[in-house]
Structure formats: structure tokens, C-alpha cells
Amino acid sequence: xxxxxxxxxxxxxxxxxxxxxxxxxxxxxxxxxxxxxxxxxxxxxxxxxxxxxxxxxxxxxxxxxxxxxxxxxxxxxxxxxxxxxxxxxxxxxxxxxxxxxxxxxxxxxxxxxxxxx
Amino acid sequence: xxxxxxxxxxxxxxxxxxxxxxxxxxxxxxxxxxxxxxxxxxxxxxxxxxxxxxxxxxxxxxxxxxxxxxxxxxxxxxxxxxxxxxxxxxxxxxxxxxxxxxxxxxxxxxxx
Numbered sequence: 001x002x003x004x005x006x007x008x009x010x011x012x013x014x015x016x017x018x019x020x021x022x023x024x025x026x027x028x029x030x031x032x033x034x035x036x037x038x039x040x041x042x043x044x045x046x047x048x049x050x051x052x053x054x055x056x057x058x059x060x061x062x063x064x065x066x067x068x069x070x071x072x073x074x075x076x077x078x079x080x081x082x083x084x085x086x087x088x089x090x091x092x093x094x095x096x097x098x099x100x101x102x103x104x105x106x107x108x109x110x111x112x113x114x115x116x117x
Numbered sequence: 118x119x120x121x122x123x124x125x126x127x128x129x130x131x132x133x134x135x136x137x138x139x140x141x142x143x144x145x146x147x148x149x150x151x152x153x154x155x156x157x158x159x160x161x162x163x164x165x166x167x168x169x170x171x172x173x174x175x176x177x178x179x180x181x182x183x184x185x186x187x188x189x190x191x192x193x194x195x196x197x198x199x200x201x202x203x204x205x206x207x208x209x210x211x212x213x214x215x216x217x218x219x220x221x222x223x224x225x226x227x228x229x
Contacts, residue, residue: 004160033217042206042221043161091160104210105151106217108160 002026004109006092012115013082021077021112025094033106034067034077035091043091049075082116089113119144121209121220129226134197138223140190140207144216152181152192153206155222161206164192197227 005024013019025032034046045059049069060066064082069075079086093106121142130136142150149168153161165174165181167190174181178201180193194201207220 035219040224043219045217045219093160105163105166106161108162110158110160 004092004094004107006090006109006112008112009110010113010115012117014117015084016081018078018080019082019114021079021090021092021114023075023077023092023094023109025073025075025092026107027073029094029096029107030072031095031097031104032069032075033093033095034075035093036061036088037091037111038088046077046090079114082114084116087114087116119209119211119216119218121207121218123205123207123220123223125223126221127224127226129228130197132197132199132227132229135193135195136197136225138192138194138205138207138225140192140220142188142190142207142209142218142220144209144211144218146211147185147188148210150181150183150190150210151208152179152190153208155204155206157203164205194225197225199227199229201225202227 007022030051032049035043037043047067048056064080067077089111091108091111093108095104095106124139149166151166152164154164155161164179165176167174167183169185178195183190204222204224206222209218
């Protein structure tokens with residue numbers, strides 16, 4: 001079906017507000033990743049979901065960041081009490097399988113550009 | 118420490134010229150290496166994937182090489198086009214298949 005979709009494409013918020021970013025992975029993909037990309041920087045891993053396993057949250061920068069994946073499909077990344085340094089593009093990716101000898105191409109969404117004023 | 122370095126940081130070439138981008142990694146144990154192309158405002162898209170036993174792989178005008186002994190990879194772009202202007206990201210996966218280490222990317226600009 002369609003590729004990975006993310007919404008909104010752009011989000012402008014005021015410092016201190018909470019935001020929710022949504023990711024719709026490719027149907028059937030069991031692995032889902034969230035990344036952050038600051039201007040001119042490489043991708044920074046945030047969190048990883050695989051099937052029904054406990055998510056790998058090792059990349060979340062602070063406890064203001066959280067994510068959930070409902071029904072093994074749609075995922076929401078929540079940032080509470082946003083700060084200006086949270087401004088970045090948040091990318092979501094999904095892959096068919098994960099674990100073991102990975103030949104697992106990640107398919108990326110277009111990202112959500114978050115601007116915190 | 119698992120790291121991926123890329124050079125140059127940015128590159129400007131004229132349309133029709135060739136160029137080579139470099140990737141050095143320290144990820145271990147190694148599983149595979151991918152090159153991604155990321156157009157401005159878009160998510161990365163995979164160009165090639167190479168495993169330990171592969172030395173060269175082509176995808177149209179893109180040719181990737183891998184030297185697993187020296188832990189180096191290159192991406193060669195032939196007869197560049199304006200649409201090649203993008204960031205090229207090298208990503209190395211460890212042998213457990215779920216640890217992706219991203220390089221910072223090389224920003225390529227192709228001018229007419």
C-alpha cells in the first residue's frame with residue numbers, strides 16, 4: 001500500500017506546550033522507529049518498537065518525550081512542555097522485520113517539522 | 118564505540134561531473150551498510166545495501182563499494198544530474214540487525 005505517512009507536516013508551538021506527532025507505518029511492518037534530525041545534523045535515534053516487545057527507549061533525550069504504538073500500527077510521539085531546543089524534524093520509519101541479521105530496509109516518512117517559539 | 122563518519126561534509130559539483138562520497142565506520146560486529154539519499158524536506162530513501170561479502174553494488178548511476186577490512190565504503194555518482202542534489206547518508210547495521218548507526222551525511226549540490 002502507501003508509504004509511511006506522518007502528520008502534521010509542520011507544527012509551530014509555543015514553549016511549554018505539549019505536542020503530539022503521528023506516524024502511520026506501512027501496513028504489515030512490525031518495526032517502527034522515531035528519529036530526530038536537527039538542522040544540518042544527522043539522524044538521532046529516539047525510540048524503537050518491534051511487535052509486542054517492550055520498546056527500546058534508549059534514545060529519548062528526556063522524560064518529556066514519550067511514544068506509544070497502538071495495535072501494533074499507528075504510533076504517536078508526545079513531547080511535553082516543549083523547549084526551543086526541541087525544534088527539529090521528527091522522522092518516523094518502519095521496516096518489515098527487525099532483529100537477527102538485519103537486511104531490513106527502513107522506509108521513512110516525510111517527517112514533521114516542529115518549531116518551538 | 119559504534120560510529121559512522123562521512124566526508125566531505127558538503128560538496129559542490131557541476132552537472133555532468135562525477136563525484137565520490139566516503140564513509141568510514143567502526144560499527145562491530147558488522148551486518149550491512151546502506152546508502153540513503155535524502156532530498157530536502159523528505160525522508161531518506163535507500164539507494165544500495167551491501168553485506169560483508171559484497172565489494173561493489175550499482176543502482177543506475179550510483180555505485181557503492183565496500184572494503185570490510187578497512188571498514189570503508191564509498192558512493193560514486195556518475196554523470197551527475199541536478200536531481201542528485203541531496204544529502205547522502207551512510208548507515209551501518211550491527212550484527213544484531215536492530216542497531217542502526219547513522220552517519221552525519223554529505224550534502225551534495227549539483228549546479229548547472
